[in-house]
Amino acid sequence: MNKGFGGFSNNNIDDSKEGKAKVTIDQSEVDKLMKEYKSIKKYMRSPLFEVKKLDGTETYINSLIEESKDFEM
Secondary structure (H helix, E strand, O other), X not given: OOOHHHHOOOOOOOOHXXXXXXXXXXXXXXXXXXXXXXXXXXXXXXXXXXXXXXXOOOOHHHHHHHHHXXXXX
């Protein structure tokens, strides 16, 4: 199994002379984010989510979708 996001940061290279930023990724934060993402995806595949979506009482996923619409890249 691969490390996922763990291989993206290379702390041995200094690109500051070329105007590039040095990025350090905290693996524990990435692990927390991935755990939350997996639990949300599991919830979205559940029958409970489908029932709540059909009767209009589902708010957690809808709030995440609305929040992502406001985010600009």
